[in-house]
Amino acid sequence: MTSPAARTDAIALLARYYAAFNAGDWQGMLDCLSEDVAHDVNQGDRVVGKAAFAEFLKHMERCYKERLEGIVLMASEDGTRAAAEFVVHGAYLATDEGLPEASGQKYVLPAGAFIGIEGGKIARLTMYYNLADWTRQVVGE
Template sequence: MTSPAARTDAIALLARYYAAFNAGHWEGMLECLSDDVAHDINQGERVVGKAAFAEFLKHMERCYKERLEDIVLMASEDGTRASAEFVVHGEYLATDEGLPEANGQTYVLPAGAFLAIAGGKITRLTMYYNLGDWTKQVVG
Protein backbone atom coordinates (compact mmCIF):
# COMPACT_ATOMS: atom_id res chain seq x y z
CA MET A 1 0.00 0.00 0.00
CA THR A 2 1.33 3.41 -0.96
CA SER A 3 1.55 6.05 1.74
CA PRO A 4 0.53 9.56 0.62
CA ALA A 5 3.77 10.83 2.14
CA ALA A 6 5.99 8.29 0.32
CA ARG A 7 6.98 10.62 -2.54
CA THR A 8 7.58 13.51 -0.11
CA ASP A 9 9.69 11.28 2.15
CA ALA A 10 11.79 10.10 -0.81
CA ILE A 11 12.41 13.68 -1.97
CA ALA A 12 13.35 14.70 1.59
CA LEU A 13 15.83 11.78 1.81
CA LEU A 14 17.47 12.81 -1.46
CA ALA A 15 17.56 16.46 -0.39
CA ARG A 16 19.42 15.44 2.81
CA TYR A 17 21.81 13.24 0.82
CA TYR A 18 22.73 15.93 -1.72
CA ALA A 19 22.92 18.68 0.94
CA ALA A 20 25.42 16.48 2.80
CA PHE A 21 27.38 16.03 -0.44
CA ASN A 22 27.58 19.78 -1.02
CA ALA A 23 28.64 20.32 2.60
CA GLY A 24 31.38 17.68 2.31
CA HIS A 25 29.64 15.83 5.16
CA TRP A 26 30.41 12.25 4.17
CA GLU A 27 28.96 10.77 7.36
CA GLY A 28 25.69 12.54 6.59
CA MET A 29 25.65 10.95 3.14
CA LEU A 30 26.36 7.51 4.60
CA GLU A 31 23.47 7.92 7.06
CA CYS A 32 21.12 8.11 4.06
CA LEU A 33 22.28 4.73 2.70
CA SER A 34 21.23 1.18 3.54
CA ASP A 35 23.99 -1.07 4.87
CA ASP A 36 23.90 -3.09 1.64
CA VAL A 37 23.61 -0.15 -0.76
CA ALA A 38 24.48 -0.97 -4.37
CA HIS A 39 26.52 1.78 -6.06
CA ASP A 40 26.76 1.67 -9.84
CA ILE A 41 29.75 3.88 -10.62
CA ASN A 42 29.52 5.75 -13.93
CA GLN A 43 31.12 3.57 -16.63
CA GLY A 44 32.45 1.31 -13.89
CA GLU A 45 31.57 -1.60 -11.68
CA ARG A 46 28.89 -2.06 -9.08
CA VAL A 47 30.17 -1.95 -5.51
CA VAL A 48 28.02 -3.06 -2.59
CA GLY A 49 27.89 -1.89 1.00
CA LYS A 50 28.41 1.24 3.04
CA ALA A 51 32.08 0.42 3.62
CA ALA A 52 32.73 0.28 -0.13
CA PHE A 53 30.83 3.54 -0.58
CA ALA A 54 32.89 5.17 2.19
CA GLU A 55 36.09 4.10 0.37
CA PHE A 56 34.70 5.58 -2.85
CA LEU A 57 34.08 8.89 -1.03
CA LYS A 58 37.67 8.95 0.27
CA HIS A 59 38.94 8.39 -3.27
CA MET A 60 36.69 11.13 -4.65
CA GLU A 61 37.77 13.57 -1.93
CA ARG A 62 41.42 12.97 -2.84
CA CYS A 63 40.93 13.44 -6.59
CA TYR A 64 38.03 15.90 -6.92
CA LYS A 65 36.39 18.86 -5.27
CA GLU A 66 32.80 19.07 -6.47
CA ARG A 67 29.63 21.02 -5.82
CA LEU A 68 26.23 20.22 -7.29
CA GLU A 69 24.01 23.02 -8.54
CA ASP A 70 20.61 23.23 -10.22
CA ILE A 71 19.51 20.04 -8.45
CA VAL A 72 16.11 18.67 -9.49
CA LEU A 73 14.73 15.74 -7.49
CA MET A 74 11.93 13.44 -8.61
CA ALA A 75 10.30 10.38 -7.03
CA SER A 76 7.69 7.78 -7.88
CA GLU A 77 4.34 7.95 -6.09
CA ASP A 78 5.25 4.99 -3.89
CA GLY A 79 8.66 6.51 -3.01
CA THR A 80 10.64 3.42 -4.05
CA ARG A 81 12.30 4.95 -7.10
CA ALA A 82 13.79 8.39 -7.49
CA SER A 83 16.08 10.42 -9.69
CA ALA A 84 18.22 13.50 -9.45
CA GLU A 85 19.47 15.78 -12.20
CA PHE A 86 22.15 18.36 -11.49
CA VAL A 87 25.18 20.20 -12.79
CA VAL A 88 28.55 19.27 -11.29
CA HIS A 89 30.97 22.17 -10.79
CA GLY A 90 34.31 20.60 -10.04
CA GLU A 91 38.05 20.84 -9.73
CA TYR A 92 40.34 17.95 -10.65
CA LEU A 93 42.80 17.82 -7.73
CA ALA A 94 44.84 14.61 -8.11
CA THR A 95 45.28 12.26 -11.05
CA ASP A 96 42.72 9.47 -11.00
CA GLU A 97 43.92 6.08 -12.29
CA GLY A 98 43.36 5.69 -16.03
CA LEU A 99 42.36 9.33 -16.52
CA PRO A 100 44.28 12.41 -17.73
CA GLU A 101 46.80 14.06 -15.44
CA ALA A 102 45.33 16.45 -12.88
CA ASN A 103 46.61 19.98 -12.41
CA GLY A 104 43.66 21.78 -10.86
CA GLN A 105 41.50 21.86 -13.99
CA THR A 106 37.90 22.95 -13.49
CA TYR A 107 34.85 21.48 -15.18
CA VAL A 108 31.10 21.94 -15.41
CA LEU A 109 29.26 18.75 -16.22
CA PRO A 110 25.57 17.81 -16.42
CA ALA A 111 24.90 14.58 -14.53
CA GLY A 112 22.16 12.47 -13.08
CA ALA A 113 21.39 9.60 -10.77
CA PHE A 114 18.74 6.93 -10.47
CA LEU A 115 18.03 5.66 -7.00
CA ALA A 116 16.07 2.91 -5.28
CA ILE A 117 14.70 3.49 -1.78
CA ALA A 118 13.42 1.10 0.89
CA GLY A 119 12.95 1.50 4.62
CA GLY A 120 13.77 5.21 4.46
CA LYS A 121 17.25 4.55 3.02
CA ILE A 122 18.85 4.65 -0.41
CA THR A 123 19.41 1.03 -1.48
CA ARG A 124 20.80 1.67 -4.97
CA LEU A 125 22.55 4.65 -6.55
CA THR A 126 23.31 4.59 -10.28
CA MET A 127 25.32 7.57 -11.58
CA TYR A 128 25.45 8.92 -15.13
CA TYR A 129 27.56 11.63 -16.74
CA ASN A 130 29.35 12.04 -20.05
CA LEU A 131 32.96 10.97 -19.43
CA GLY A 132 33.97 12.15 -22.91
CA ASP A 133 32.72 15.66 -22.12
CA TRP A 134 34.57 15.65 -18.78
CA THR A 135 37.77 14.46 -20.50
CA LYS A 136 37.57 17.22 -23.13
CA GLN A 137 37.18 19.80 -20.38
CA VAL A 138 40.18 18.63 -18.34
CA VAL A 139 42.49 17.97 -21.29
CA GLY A 140 41.64 21.37 -22.75
Protein backbone atom coordinates in the same frame (compact mmCIF):
# COMPACT_ATOMS: atom_id res chain seq x y z
CA MET B 1 -0.68 0.28 -0.29
CA THR B 2 1.10 3.52 -1.09
CA SER B 3 1.48 6.03 1.70
CA PRO B 4 0.53 9.60 0.69
CA ALA B 5 3.80 10.77 2.22
CA ALA B 6 6.00 8.24 0.38
CA ARG B 7 7.00 10.60 -2.45
CA THR B 8 7.58 13.45 0.00
CA ASP B 9 9.71 11.22 2.24
CA ALA B 10 11.80 10.08 -0.74
CA ILE B 11 12.42 13.66 -1.87
CA ALA B 12 13.35 14.66 1.71
CA LEU B 13 15.84 11.75 1.89
CA LEU B 14 17.49 12.82 -1.36
CA ALA B 15 17.55 16.46 -0.28
CA ARG B 16 19.43 15.43 2.90
CA TYR B 17 21.83 13.26 0.87
CA TYR B 18 22.70 15.98 -1.65
CA ALA B 19 22.90 18.70 1.02
CA ALA B 20 25.40 16.48 2.85
CA PHE B 21 27.36 16.06 -0.41
CA ASN B 22 27.59 19.81 -0.95
CA ALA B 23 28.62 20.31 2.69
CA GLY B 24 31.37 17.68 2.42
CA ASP B 25 29.55 15.77 5.16
CA TRP B 26 30.47 12.20 4.20
CA GLN B 27 28.93 10.75 7.36
CA GLY B 28 25.69 12.55 6.58
CA MET B 29 25.69 10.93 3.14
CA LEU B 30 26.42 7.50 4.61
CA ASP B 31 23.57 7.94 7.09
CA CYS B 32 21.18 8.12 4.11
CA LEU B 33 22.32 4.74 2.73
CA SER B 34 21.22 1.20 3.50
CA GLU B 35 23.92 -1.14 4.86
CA ASP B 36 23.96 -3.10 1.59
CA VAL B 37 23.65 -0.14 -0.78
CA ALA B 38 24.45 -0.97 -4.41
CA HIS B 39 26.47 1.80 -6.04
CA ASP B 40 26.75 1.70 -9.82
CA VAL B 41 29.76 3.90 -10.48
CA ASN B 42 29.52 5.85 -13.76
CA GLN B 43 31.05 3.67 -16.51
CA GLY B 44 32.42 1.37 -13.81
CA ASP B 45 31.55 -1.59 -11.68
CA ARG B 46 28.85 -2.01 -9.07
CA VAL B 47 30.16 -1.85 -5.52
CA VAL B 48 28.02 -3.06 -2.65
CA GLY B 49 27.89 -1.94 0.96
CA LYS B 50 28.33 1.17 3.04
CA ALA B 51 32.01 0.40 3.69
CA ALA B 52 32.71 0.27 -0.05
CA PHE B 53 30.83 3.53 -0.52
CA ALA B 54 32.89 5.15 2.25
CA GLU B 55 36.07 4.08 0.41
CA PHE B 56 34.68 5.57 -2.79
CA LEU B 57 34.08 8.87 -0.96
CA LYS B 58 37.68 8.92 0.30
CA HIS B 59 38.92 8.37 -3.24
CA MET B 60 36.66 11.11 -4.60
CA GLU B 61 37.80 13.54 -1.89
CA ARG B 62 41.43 12.92 -2.86
CA CYS B 63 40.90 13.38 -6.60
CA TYR B 64 38.03 15.86 -6.92
CA LYS B 65 36.44 18.89 -5.29
CA GLU B 66 32.82 19.11 -6.43
CA ARG B 67 29.67 21.08 -5.77
CA LEU B 68 26.27 20.26 -7.23
CA GLU B 69 24.06 23.07 -8.49
CA GLY B 70 20.60 23.19 -10.03
CA ILE B 71 19.56 20.00 -8.24
CA VAL B 72 16.16 18.69 -9.33
CA LEU B 73 14.72 15.74 -7.40
CA MET B 74 11.96 13.41 -8.57
CA ALA B 75 10.32 10.39 -6.96
CA SER B 76 7.73 7.79 -7.85
CA GLU B 77 4.39 7.95 -6.12
CA ASP B 78 5.27 4.98 -3.90
CA GLY B 79 8.66 6.50 -2.99
CA THR B 80 10.69 3.44 -4.00
CA ARG B 81 12.31 4.96 -7.09
CA ALA B 82 13.76 8.38 -7.55
CA ALA B 83 16.05 10.42 -9.72
CA ALA B 84 18.21 13.48 -9.39
CA GLU B 85 19.51 15.79 -12.08
CA PHE B 86 22.16 18.42 -11.42
CA VAL B 87 25.21 20.22 -12.74
CA VAL B 88 28.58 19.32 -11.24
CA HIS B 89 30.99 22.21 -10.77
CA GLY B 90 34.32 20.66 -10.00
CA ALA B 91 38.08 20.73 -9.88
CA TYR B 92 40.30 17.77 -10.73
CA LEU B 93 42.82 17.72 -7.87
CA ALA B 94 44.81 14.48 -8.16
CA THR B 95 45.22 12.10 -11.07
CA ASP B 96 42.65 9.31 -11.01
CA GLU B 97 43.79 5.93 -12.31
CA GLY B 98 43.26 5.57 -16.06
CA LEU B 99 42.30 9.22 -16.53
CA PRO B 100 44.26 12.27 -17.74
CA GLU B 101 46.79 13.99 -15.48
CA ALA B 102 45.28 16.31 -12.89
CA SER B 103 46.43 19.87 -12.32
CA GLY B 104 43.40 21.48 -10.71
CA GLN B 105 41.44 21.73 -13.96
CA LYS B 106 37.90 23.08 -13.56
CA TYR B 107 34.88 21.43 -15.16
CA VAL B 108 31.12 21.93 -15.39
CA LEU B 109 29.25 18.76 -16.18
CA PRO B 110 25.56 17.81 -16.36
CA ALA B 111 24.94 14.61 -14.39
CA GLY B 112 22.24 12.51 -12.87
CA ALA B 113 21.41 9.60 -10.65
CA PHE B 114 18.79 6.88 -10.58
CA ILE B 115 17.97 5.82 -7.05
CA GLY B 116 16.24 2.89 -5.38
CA ILE B 117 14.83 3.44 -1.90
CA GLU B 118 13.97 0.74 0.64
CA GLY B 119 13.07 1.20 4.28
CA GLY B 120 13.66 4.94 4.17
CA LYS B 121 17.26 4.56 2.94
CA ILE B 122 18.99 4.73 -0.42
CA ALA B 123 19.46 1.10 -1.46
CA ARG B 124 20.72 1.68 -5.02
CA LEU B 125 22.52 4.63 -6.55
CA THR B 126 23.24 4.54 -10.29
CA MET B 127 25.31 7.52 -11.44
CA TYR B 128 25.58 8.98 -14.91
CA TYR B 129 27.65 11.71 -16.51
CA ASN B 130 29.30 12.01 -19.90
CA LEU B 131 32.91 10.89 -19.40
CA ALA B 132 33.92 12.07 -22.90
CA ASP B 133 32.65 15.59 -22.07
CA TRP B 134 34.52 15.58 -18.75
CA THR B 135 37.71 14.38 -20.48
CA ARG B 136 37.48 17.13 -23.14
CA GLN B 137 37.15 19.71 -20.39
CA VAL B 138 40.12 18.52 -18.32
CA VAL B 139 42.49 18.05 -21.27
CA GLY B 140 41.47 21.41 -22.75
CA GLU B 141 40.15 20.32 -26.14
